[in-house]
Every structure is written in C-alpha cells, then in structure tokens.
Amino acid sequence: MQRIRNWFAQKFSKRVTPACGHVSALVETREIFGELYTDLQLPGGKDGTAKYCFDCPADMAIQCPWCDRPIVVGYDVTLYSPEDQDQEKYLSKPHVVAYSKEPLQLVGCPRMDCADTSMDYAGEWIPDAQGKGHVHRYRSGTEELMQTDAPFVLRDL
Numbered sequence: 001m002q003r004i005r006n007w008f009a010q011k012f013s014k015r016v017t018p019a020c021g022h023v024s025a026l027v028e029t030r031e032i033f034g035e036l037y038t039d040l041q042l043p044g045g046k047d048g049t050a051k052y053c054f055d056c057p058a059d060m061a062i063q064c065p066w067c068d069r070p071i072v073v074g075y076d077v078t079l080y081s082p083e084d085q086d087q088e089k090y091l092s093k094p095h096v097v098a099y100s101k102e103p104l105q106l107v108g109c110p111r112m113d114c115a116d117t118s119m120d121y122a123g124e125w126i127p128d129a130q131g132k133g134h135v136h137r138y139r140s141g142t143e144e145l146m147q148t149d150a151p152f153v154l155r156d157l
Helices: 002-012 055-060 087-091 141-146
Strands: 027-032 035-041 076-080 098-101 104-108 121-126 134-137
Touching (some): 076 134, 087 098, 087 104
Antiparallel strands (some): 076 104, 076 121, 098 104, 121 134
C-alpha cells in the first residue's frame, strides 16, 4: 500500500505554471466553503495548457443562497426568485450572487435539495476576464419546451 502511495506522490507532485501565472500541482485537494473536494485534476495541466491553477477557480466559487454549499466553475446553476424578494436578507451573505435585482433572481446550485428538477437549470457558472465568474445563461429545459411545437405536458408533482 505504501508503494502505491509513493507512486502517486511522485506522479502527481509535478508542478506546472498555468496561464494564470500561479504554480500548481496536477492533482490537489481543496476545501471550498467548508466542503472538501479531493483529487481535483488540473484540466489541460499535463501539457501546460491549463488556464487556471486550483486557487483561481476556488476564488471564483460562490455560495448557493438556499443551502450555502459551493457553486464552483463548471456547475450548472438555477436562477430562482425568492418568495419574499427581501434583497438584504439574501445579498448580505458575502458570496451569494444575484443574477438580476428587479425582480430578484439568485444564482443557486443544481443539487437535488435546492433545484426542483434539472429542467430548471438555466445557465452555467463560468470564469470571466476579471477572474470573478459569471453566469453563462442558456434556456432551461422548461423554456426549451415552451419554444417548440412538439406536444408536452407540465405538471406540478
């Protein structure tokens, strides 16, 4: 078992410098808002074409306003409006992001306990030029169904 650990340590201890300029390993473990992400692999890191190190996407992570868990770069997101529309209640949390303020739409996570269904996924959290992250909006599954002539049924379960 120790021999396997040593092999992994040697294989993944290689350091690279992605386009962001930070030195990074090819595989690391990160804690983001109290949630542990293990064995993260640097995309494109083996041949030195990675855009970001592990710190950059961790800095771009935001929190879901409903469950407070992290939304990291590459996650699908929901854009729900809270019933009470109390902006201060939701936006007082430092890492919660509003997609729009009038009406209030908050960027939420795709997890089963937050999203009603995958038909509500309305975008993806992606990096922006300033290194902050933003929503790349696409039409949700429900919006796609409403744009087609195909027969469909929407039910509230």
